[in-house]
Amino acid sequence: MKIVGINTSPRKGSNSRIALVKALKTAKSKGADTVIYDLNDMNIRTCQADNYCVDNNGKCILDDDLQDVYKSIVESYGVILATPIYMGNVSSLAKIFIDRLHCLLRVDTVRDKKFSIIASQAAIEPPMYEYIKNNLDITSDIFQSIGFELEDVVLLIGNDSEEAILNKKDQLDKAVMVGNKITR
Template sequence: MKTLLAIAPSPRRGGNSDLLLQEFCRAAEDSGWKVETIRVNDMKFRPCQACDACAKDGRCIVQDDMQEVYPKIISSDALVLASPITFGSMNAQLKMFIDRFQCWWHAKYNLKKPFIPEDARHPGFFICVGAIKRKEYCESAAGIIRVFFHNINHVLKGSLSFRGYDEKGDVLKDPEVLAETYKAGRDFIASIDKEG
């Protein structure tokens, strides 16, 4: 059984990004995949300390909950992240999580021993949701995801951005948004299954 790793960084359980992520993941489960969710806000971890100890072997020496994340990314078959927009970007929890992959940057570029081989190109998907109805509000977050995926040898297969949703559960008012997210999940999984 293939595994989709879902990264949920919002502190608001059952909030808009959570609901969209669940819908995306429901499509994966309906397609016979297993889903494992990481709730970033519940993790105990520090931001990258720029100690550069990872330059030696590509491994982070900071012993906290991030240590359980690295092997999960390696062993999963695909990755989906869903973030609320805060101050025009992804939320701080997700950015802090991403920065802890500096060790993978060293593994790939300095040591030439990436944890996921370059040609494996694991598939990934990004969902973001914000209150303000301006297109550029998701662009900063999507740009960071592109850089992140490139560094960890994932391919951004697609993304969804929803604007105009602020209160907890607002996305439930628009069933077509949930349907679009479910369909995106189904298509994402189908494209991976097709490739074998």
């Protein structure tokens, strides 16, 4: 069983990445092989919206580092997407990744694969929380429409500095829960 972690934060001390690593360590302790992709360190371009993938059985026209990620996803049991929340939504790297999953839309390579989202934000205000939760629900709907089976959407709030999550046992416990659920 392989679990793929997709980190879409550009920061080295990212709270969302710390939570992702915690979830992947939990999955590994349950026997999973794990891999993490830090998209900020990769050569990735935006979707060209040319429908090349539609006409070519899911093959993306772009020959960049995301090709390795696609292969890993196809071989996986599940995927965990980790994103910081910027301006009330997923990071721009998360959006690029989501857009580029269009190539998997019409092929059965991801049917019934598990999927979870871990998101971290600085804000703690309830109105902002509801807005972000709605955006995360939309994001999870996109993954489900591709064929993934949603396991979890976890929003970790109040992380207003790098590595803030390291002092929040309740949030680290939620990351452990994600790792446990995705390996079931």
